[in-house]
Amino acid sequence: MSACKQLVLLVQQRSDCVWRHVRRSVTTWYPVGAAFNSKPHRRLDHFERNVGLFGVPELSCPSGFQLATQAALRNTELLVDKACFCPPGPETVESFDQLSDGLCKVADLADFVKVAHPDPAFREAAERTCIEIGTVVEKLNTNVKLCKSLKELLDDPKIVAQLDPDTRRVAELFMFDFEISGIHLDETLRKEAVKLHVKLLDLNNEFLAGSHMPNRIAKSAIPEHLQLHFAKEGSFIQVGGLHADSPDDLVREIAYRIYLYPNGDLMNCLEELLKCRYKLAKLVGYESYGHRALKGTMAKTPETVMSFLQLLTEKLSDRTSKDFKMMRGMKKKLNPRNAELMPWDHPYLSGVLRAERFNIEPSLYSPYLSLGACMEGLNILFSQLYGVSLMSEHPSLGEVWSEDVRKLAVVHETEGLLGYIYCDFFHRADKPHQDCHFTIRGGRLCQDTNQYQLPVVVLMLSLPHPSKSAPTLLTPGMMENLFHEMGHAMHSMLGRTRYQHVTGTRCATDFAEVPSILMEYFATDYRVISQFARHYQTGQLLPENMINRLCESKKVCGAADIQLQIFYAVLDQIYHGKPQNSSTTEILKEMQQKFYGLPYTPNTAWQLRFSHLIGYGAKYYSYLMSRAVASMVWKQCFVQDPLNRDMGERYRREMLAHGGAKEPMLMVEGMLQRRPTMKDFVDALVSELNPNFETFIHDSES
Numbered sequence: 001m002s003a004c005k006q007l008v009l010l011v012q013q014r015s016d017c018v019w020r021h022v023r024r025s026v027t028t029w030y031p032v033g034a035a036f037n038s039k040p041h042r043r044l045d046h047f048e049r050n051v052g053l054f055g056v057p058e059l060s061c062p063s064g065f066q067l068a069t070q071a072a073l074r075n076t077e078l079l080v081d082k083a084c085f086c087p088p089g090p091e092t093v094e095s096f097d098q099l100s101d102g103l104c105k106v107a108d109l110a111d112f113v114k115v116a117h118p119d120p121a122f123r124e125a126a127e128r129t130c131i132e133i134g135t136v137v138e139k140l141n142t143n144v145k146l147c148k149s150l151k152e153l154l155d156d157p158k159i160v161a162q163l164d165p166d167t168r169r170v171a172e173l174f175m176f177d178f179e180i181s182g183i184h185l186d187e188t189l190r191k192e193a194v195k196l197h198v199k200l201l202d203l204n205n206e207f208l209a210g211s212h213m214p215n216r217i218a219k220s221a222i223p224e225h226l227q228l229h230f231a232k233e234g235s236f237i238q239v240g241g242l243h244a245d246s247p248d249d250l251v252r253e254i255a256y257r258i259y260l261y262p263n264g265d266l267m268n269c270l271e272e273l274l275k276c277r278y279k280l281a282k283l284v285g286y287e288s289y290g291h292r293a294l295k296g297t298m299a300k301t302p303e304t305v306m307s308f309l310q311l312l313t314e315k316l317s318d319r320t321s322k323d324f325k326m327m328r329g330m331k332k333k334l335n336p337r338n339a340e341l342m343p344w345d346h347p348y349l350s351g352v353l354r355a356e357r358f359n360i361e362p363s364l365y366s367p368y369l370s371l372g373a374c375m376e377g378l379n380i381l382f383s384q385l386y387g388v389s390l391m392s393e394h395p396s397l398g399e400v401w402s403e404d405v406r407k408l409a410v411v412h413e414t415e416g417l418l419g420y421i422y423c424d425f426f427h428r429a430d431k432p433h434q435d436c437h438f439t440i441r442g443g444r445l446c447q448d449t450n451q452y453q454l455p456v457v458v459l460m461l462s463l464p465h466p467s468k469s470a471p472t473l474l475t476p477g478m479m480e481n482l483f484h485e486m487g488h489a490m491h492s493m494l495g496r497t498r499y500q501h502v503t504g505t506r507c508a509t510d511f512a513e514v515p516s517i518l519m520e521y522f523a524t525d526y527r528v529i530s531q532f533a534r535h536y537q538t539g540q541l542l543p544e545n546m547i548n549r550l551c552e553s554k555k556v557c558g559a560a561d562i563q564l565q566i567f568y569a570v571l572d573q574i575y576h577g578k579p580q581n582s583s584t585t586e587i588l589k590e591m592q593q594k595f596y597g598l599p600y601t602p603n604t605a606w607q608l609r610f611s612h613l614i615g616y617g618a619k620y621y622s623y624l625m626s627r628a629v630a631s632m633v634w635k636q637c638f639v640q641d642p643l644n645r646d647m648g649e650r651y652r653r654e655m656l657a658h659g660g661a662k663e664p665m666l667m668v669e670g671m672l673q674r675r676p677t678m679k680d681f682v683d684a685l686v687s688e689l690n691p692n693f694e695t696f697i698h699d700s701e702s
Contacts, residue, residue: 033376037472040404048396068106090163093150097170107133118431142181150174170498200273204273207269207273207613210265211610213263215261215263216237226248240259244347249334260601260608267585290573298629305621309621327341327345327349327557330352331345342599350561354556358549360550362476367537369476369533370471370473373533378390384648385648389411424461425462426472435462442501457489457504484519491515507660510622514668629684633651655667
């Protein structure tokens with residue numbers, strides 16, 4: 001028996017063991033479905049050793065972060081010496097990647113733990129590690145000797161000619177990191193660049209934390225009959241969100257005005273953050289922070305991004321006007337006394353219109369979409385497209401940060417184990433509500449052992465726990481989010497890059513969202529859904545006309561929804577362009593009028609809740625551009641047969657396998673077998689809104 005088959009058999013045996021313990025009477029689930037449709041049973045073994053978070057022995061307690069950090073920094077010193085003094089060649093790039101890998105293994109893990117671990121001591125220790133390693137990274141990016149060794153390599157045409165394409169690209173990406181950190185500056189200005197980087201780390205953390213903090217107001221300021229909609233804190237009402245789904249106009253308005261009420265300290269933080277970003281970009285030779293951030297992306301420049309957003313606005317103009325007209329009509333119908341359409345109405349009224357026109361009620365879908373069934377669906381999809389299986393494994397003591405975290409081994413039918421996905425899917429106190437994908441360890445080929453370092457990722461959702469009578473049941477939106485995040489995970493798993501620096505999702509931001517958004521198309525195709533969406537009690541298949549109605553409902557008010565995203569993307573571009581003689585609120589008011597259309601509400605500052613400004617600064621447009629690419633890939637390659645193995649292999653070969661080791665537009669070109677233009681991207685997004693008349697005919701016949 002081959003080593004690969006032995007591995008598959010071993011993991012299957014482990015999964016079968018889990019299944020026998022958690023199997024339910026209502027429906028027979030396969031192992032991966034059973035693992036997610038029941039509460040885990042903790043094995044009692046008094047002699048079991050605590051292996052530490054993710055199997056890192058030092059991380060069995062919070063103080064272990066300091067040990068892991070010190071070990072990483074000692075290793076960094078050795079690798080810096082190695083990189084500085086080895087003769088220029090592929091070994092130089094390998095040393096740089098080892099250096100990056102050693103720091104990322106600790107920093108990326110800590111970056112996750114600081115936001116997700118339920119123990120404050122672990123979160124605080126992880127936060128200290130992030131700051132310490134972040135500071136070291138900024139110093140390395142301005143290390144002249146280190147840069148000189150890489151420059152000697154890239155300046156020698158003979159050596160460069162002998163490098164394989166991946167090695168050359170990674171070398172160029174490392175050099176780009178040096179350049180944007182100001183390596184070419186004199187010593188005084190380099191020190192200034194480091195100071196700005198360190199200051200930005202603090203400002204980023206401050207803004208990110210503040211953007212999620214609730215606002216509060218005295219109870220007496222809110223009518224008593226509406227107070228029950230909000231959290232209470234003594235004599236105050238606490239508002240931690242927009243309550244966008246509330247059917248009560250006044251509740252939505254109150255939430256909007258209070259949650260978005262300006263916080264002076266946070267406003268100063270944002271203004272200072274944007275100034276520092278611009279100052280740093282100018283210091284290292286760029287016109288603006290946007291120009292610096294977009295180098296290496298599909299769009300490449302802010303001018304291209306604005307052209308894309310402007311053209312899309314023009315193409316959607318008539319449809320957007322019709323959408324707002326429909327919403328006004330619905331508001332007048334629901335509230336004749338106050339028919340003016342306001343920003344807090346958009347999400348709710350678009351939902352009402354969808355439900356009314358297509359009879360969409362999430363609770364009707366949920367019994368067919370148990371979490372276990374959806375995980376089985378993903379397993380079936382990946383098996384058919386890539387020959388990959390998801391196998392449930394029982395984590396060791398101390399390996400996970402919460403008892404309800406599930407661990408999946410990702411196993412290929414011929415290549416064997418590809419990596420691990422930790423699924424932190426269930427709601428708990430103090431856990432961020434945002435769905436996220438975290439890289440814990442990147443894949444890379446270890447030259448000294450010729451073994452592949454397996455990638456490890458975490459997917460974080462916030463789903464309800466299973467109950468005694470029912471498994472976790474998902475709404476269609478939750479199911480799409482699950483598929484979306486799993487798209488990121490499989491990008492990490494299926495990539496087989498030689499270098500960790502470009503592994504999986506470590507690629508251009510406007511390309512990184514393509515695999516995840518493409519998964520949303522699979523999540524709404526009946527040929528895929530029919531493989532798994534069965535009622536958790538009766539086993540009945542989800543009716544096809546319900547899926548058709550769901551897909552068509554998304555097109556209702558779709559232009560207005562896209563226009564709102566355009567507004568956010570434009571605002572992001574303006575904030576990261578050349579400084580304006582206006583406050584961030586004045587800019588928001590102007591752009592809201594020009595690129596959205598609904599009136600600005602006085603004494604609100606939505607930008608202070610725009611947390612994407614941190615991770616997606618100058619790149620928020622990426623969601624729209626990635627959706628355009630995903631739409632083109634779906635329509636050209638998968639719409640005829642979403643389970644086509646040949647097309648799945650082509651998709652892996654042309655797009656998923658490379659991570660960031662290949663120019664993003666070249667990967668798109670390889671998949672589509674043509675080079676798309678910005679007009680193609682715009683047309684792809686607009687065409688998504690066209691109704692599917694075949695669906696209407698099919699539904700009326702059935």
